[in-house]
Amino acid sequence: EVQLVESGGDLVQSGRSLRLSCAVSGFTFDDYAMHWVRQSPGKGLEWVSGISWSSGGIGYADSVKGRFTISRDNAKNSLYLQMNNLRPDDTAFYYCARRATTVTLRGFYFDFWGQGTLVTVSS
């Protein structure tokens, strides 16, 4: 059974840092690209960042570029998101999601999601 379990969410003050983790099981982790998607309370989904299976390809949303860093440890079946200089508008549930294996970017979708971890940034 595919499982993605996020952790590390917390209440922090604006300007501080936080590191999220996502532990996966039930599939061969280094066969898949992984992503972070966030959802502010009562709002829609927002893609945050993604990383290829080898860490050779990485992307960020403009809203987090320069502040967040995605990484992975294939030996530990884990995905990470280092969040620096946090702002109140970063307050959200953060989900890790597995990108389904597709031949091209045309067919880009997430086939499994974790339950999310809540990050609250106070001003």
Added chain:
Amino acid sequence: QSVLTQPPSVSAAPGQKATISCSGSSSNIGNNYVSWYQQVPGTAPKLLIYDNNKRPSGIPDRFSGSTSGTSATLGITGLQTGDEADYYCGAWDSSLTAMVFGGGTKLTVL
């Protein structure tokens, strides 16, 4: 402001059909495949439709997807109260080099 545009809410009676629209542009829906996600409040999103019209294993054929130009539509037939949820469309945007989502549509089964 979401890149893809969805109606905030849709409602229909049990047993009837509901359709949810998703409007985009040539850089996303017009040239890339659409996926749809169902999110029951308090839970994680769940994949419903991928590659415009394909269903993952375990998703009933009451759920269907279609596209036309720069728009996509999710159809749900034989509505059940358990279908009440938020529904999101998504697609890769080649100009933004990012995955983009619609703002979500709340489905109410009256």
